[in-house]
Amino acid sequence: MMQVVPRHHPEKLGGIGRAALMAPEVNITIGTRVLAEYLEDGKGRIDAALVKYSGNARAYPVKVR
Numbered sequence: 272m273m274q275v276v277p278r279h280h281p282e283k284l285g286g287i288g289r290a291a292l293m294a295p296e297v298n299i300t301i302g303t304r305v306l307a308e309y310l311e312d313g314k315g316r317i318d319a320a321l322v323k324y325s326g327n328a329r330a331y332p333v334k335v336r
Contacts, residue, residue, distance in 0.1 A: 273302025274324070280305055 275298060277289050283301050284291075291297045306324055313319030318332040325331035 272298045273306075275302050275305060 272295055275292055277284055283304050309320035309323045321332040321335055
């Protein structure tokens with residue numbers, strides 16, 4: 272499942288609560304919204320989006336790829 276930190280993305284949770292993130296459909300939907308936002312912020316650069324998604328872990332894009 273995806274890494275979603277509720278305190279950083281309350282607007283994406285839409286009031287559903289933290290427990291809902293344990294449901295794969297909810298988790299993946301919200302996680303992809305977060306990643307899409309980061310991809311847009313990074314002007315389409317996948318590595319930049321993944322670094323931001325990981326909390327600034329520079330090696331994360333290499334692990335994902």
